[in-house]
Amino acid sequence: MHQLPSRIAAVMAGSILVFVLTIGVSILWMTRALDDQARDHSLHQIRSARANLLSQTRLITLDYAKWEAALPYVQAADLDWIFENIGSSATTGEAIQLAVVWGGPFPGDIGWADDGLVEPRSGLVDQATLDLAERRIAEIAIDSYDGVEFFGWQDGALFVLAVARVEEGTGEGGSAPALDEAARLLLGTRLTDDSLSRLGQDYLLSGLRVLHEMPATQSSLPLLGADGTPVAYLAWDMPRPGTAMLQRMLPPLLFIVLLTSGLTALGMTLVRRNAQHLVVAEYHASVAARTDAMTGLPNRAAFNEALAQPARAGERAVLFLDVNGFKRINDSIGHAAGDQVITDVARRLERLAGPGCILARIAGDEFVFVVTGPAAQPRTERLAQAVDVELGPPFSVLGHQMRLSMAMGYAVQDADGMTGDALVRQADLAMYEAKRHKGRGLVAFSTVIEQASRDASLIEQGLRRALERPGELSLAYQPIVGRDGRLVRAEALARWTSAELGPVPAPRFIAVAEQAGLIVELGRRLFQLVCDDLAAHPGLQVSINISPLQLMAPDFIPSVVGSLQRRGIDPGRIEVELTEAVLVDDPRLAAERLEELHAAGFSTALDDFGTGYSSIGYLKQMGFGSLKIDRSFVAEVERSASAVSVVNGMIMMAHGLGLCVVCEGIENQEELDLLRRLGCDLAQGYHLGRPMHLPRLIEHWLPDGIHEAAVEVAVA
Known part of the structure; x- marks a missing residue:
């Protein structure tokens, strides 16, 4: 030096x-x-937690108070009905633990709590709280979808309380008089140690607890009562x-x-x-x-280096993950939203990596874990369970609240000489099998999956050729009839006869189309076939079952409207059918698309009702015109009294909301008679008619031509 x-x-x-x-x-x-x-x-988190507590109770209260079917029973002071439909929810204590009604037809307050008693009682909520709630609710306009929420102590326990006027809530509002005849509904949710613990876990808050007085040295947030003053404080450990x-x-x-x-x-x-x-x-x-620029995770190069290391049989596994519906997010909300989804998913998955476990992002929405060391298979299965838990809370992406899931497949090294590339290929095939069978959960690689992958590849290639040349794709129609036995409309089912593969079952090629990103093009081709029928038969009314990818695509509605305008077809002749899944994935975006459809002149229907998750709020807010009850419910009505009650309840609810009811999958006369007695408007099934070509449908059912028939196209 x-x-x-x-x-x-x-x-x-x-x-x-x-x-x-x-x-x-x-x-x-x-x-x-x-x-x-x-x-x-x-x-910020504790404020969000407080707002979430109030919002949940408020929404439950409004759902009951503005329920149109409940209004006549409450006005009639029908305590049996009120208990069965409202009070019983409090006695079971699952969603609420306190329910009180007063005012209007009730001379005093009547309520129920989760203390084991089912008889209605007065005095469950002190009069001072009811008076304060009365003054607050008086400030809300009559006939508005609104209420008040606050915190309050009852019998030594802190409750989240919400109050609303029992009336038809159109949202138009009106000036509230000094007194009115509507009853008041109060629902309450008790804050327990368990609920506070879950809330702390959801919002990553440590030591969350309720205090009667403001702590002198700890962080706290006031919980306001009906008079606007604090009745308690939420305290937590400051990180x-x-x-x-x-x-x-x-x-x-x-x-x-x-x-x-x-x-x-x-x-x-x-x-x-x-x-x-x-x-x-x-x-x-x-x-x-060796680093992915977007997420900061190891990239494909680093992943390949890790796989290049030798490993013994059973001591290395690859867990392959792919975000479900990622393309739809990019297409419907934009690539900026897609980038944020990838970043947020990476942050959550990164928490699960540790010793003997490497996480990498190897493609757009594809992530992989490499698990090394003894007992690789059980560790990988536990890791997949942890991924499900980590992705459970909803994601907030550019103002959209959405729940995400991942298709997961894994493969374990079965020989000392097995290469890393072969292991990744097996895990990739297992992941695609999980993606093809939604809801199946984690999929392990097997030779069956490898054969299925080869078959799916052949179907995909054939389907691409079929979309490029006419004649292979067609439609078969199944009748839907009214109570008088006459044809009202028919459901059109996609059919494909491949020049190379022969007839291919619709569930198989549609699943491949969804996996390969061809479902939008397939739906467009089938829509053109329907347009041909509409143009050829001016009296034809059509119902089209569209895929979620089509609905969420920004250019879907302008495209179909433009196609109809060019051929002179009125959109009012078309009813668009949606399954329940599209409403749950992103309700806000689904509502926007449905509003655009209604504005363009289309009517809408909810298909396969009961197989997913649709609340009364969805049915009221989305503006559906009809409801189709799934075959899984219809098939049980002959054998089970409870199934009859369930279907009867569905039909009564739909009619109460002004919806037309269609029962699918009817296979004998006994089923048909029973469902018609229950109030079913339209019926469909093999007993009434199997799928057939349109000329045969016209010849058999409408020999004089089609005038008022409606045709439904199913692409699923």
Whole structure:
């Protein structure tokens, strides 16, 4: 090493001092900033938690209070009906633990609680709280979909309470008189240690608890009562990550600073500094080449390096993950939303990686875990369960709340000489099998999957050719009849007879079309076939079952409207059918698309009702005109009294909402007679007619031609 001149030594000594001071000040500033950021974040989280508590109880209360079917029973003070449909929810204590009605036809307050008693009682809520709630609710306009929510103590327990006027809530509003004849409904949810614990887990808050008084030294947030004053306080443990980090980092930092200062004081030559710069630059370049720019995770190159290491049988596994519906997110909300989804998913998955487990992003929405070491298979299965739990809470993406799931497949090394590429290929096939069978969960690789993959590849190739040439795709129609036995409409089912493969079952090629990204093009082709029938038969009314990908595509509605306009077909002749799944994935976007459909002149129907998740709120808000009850319910009505009650309840609910009811899958006269007695409007099934070509449908059912018939096209 060269001896540095005294001037250079003085400059270096000053530089070291400035460097040490800068590091110290930066660390202190970073510590304070991290603590402040954690404090602000926890405050934001606790506010969100408080708002969520109030919002959940408010929405439950409004759902009951503005229920049109409940209004006549409440006005008639029918306590048996009120208990069966409202009070029983409080006695079971699952969603609410307190329900009270008063005002209007009730001379006093009547209520139920989850204390084991089913008889209605008065005095479950103190009069002062009811009076305060009465004054608050009086400020809300009559005939509006609104209520009030607040916190309150009852029998030593803190409740989230919400009150609404029992009336038909159209949302139009009106001036509220000083007194009115509507009853009031109060629902309450008790805050328990378990519910606070779950809330803390959901919002990543530690030590969440309720206090009667504001703590002097701890963080807290007031819980306001009906009069707007605090009745309790939510307190939690303030996180201090910066301070904790400083305590862990201080000893090694001091050591590093002293070591660096000593080495520099002895004199670092320019050559050594240049060499160090080259090493640092090379290191950063190496890291950048192995890191995914969007997520910061290892990329495909780093993943391939990890797989290049040899492993013994049973001591290495690959878990392959793919985000379900990612293309639809990109197409419907935009690529910026897709990038945020990928980043958020990566952050959640990254928490699960640890010793013997590497996470990498290898493609757009594809992630892989490499699990190494003994017992790789059970560890991989536990890891997949942890992925499901981690992805459980909804994602907030550009103002859209959405729940995401991942198709997961895995493969375990079954021989010492097995290459990493072969292992990844097997895990990839297992993942695609999971994606093809939605709801199946984690799929392990097997030779059956490999054969199914080959078959799916042949079907995909054949389907691509079928979409490029006419004649292979066609429609078969199944009648739907009214109560008088006359044809009202028919459901058109997709059929494909491949020149190479012969007839291919519709469920098989439609599943492949969805997996291969061909479902939109397939739906477009079938829509053109329907348009041919519409143009040829001016009296024809058509109902089209569209896929979620079609609905969410931004150009779907303009495309179909433009196609109809070019051929002179009125959109009012078309009814669009949707399954329940599309409403749950992103209700806000689904509502926007449905509003566009209605504005364009289409009517809409909800298909396969009961197989998914549709609340009364969905049926009321989305503006459906008809509802189809799935075959799985119809098939049980002859054998099960409970099934009869369920179907009867569905029909009564649909009629109460002004919907036309269609029962699918009727296979004998007994089923048909029973369903008609229950009030079914339209019927469909093999007993009434199997799928047939349109000319035969016209010849058999409408020998004089089609006048008022409607045809439904199913692409699923």
